[in-house]
Amino acid sequence: MTSPTCALCGTAAPTEDLPLTWVTSVENGRKLVYCDRCARENVRSIEGKLDSAWW
DSSP states (O other): OOOOBOTTTOOBOSSSSOOTTSEEEEETTEEEEEOHHHHHHTHHHHHTTOOGGGO
């Protein structure tokens, strides 16, 4: 199994488990994860359910 990778910046998680500070999103039927830094910078867009293409 591989470590989760941030869909926006490409940062890999330190372990195979998804860190609690990371965010999960479903866009067009795909499950995406975002690291804590990218999630903090784009929290309003994520909560507004905007596709990441709009960020």
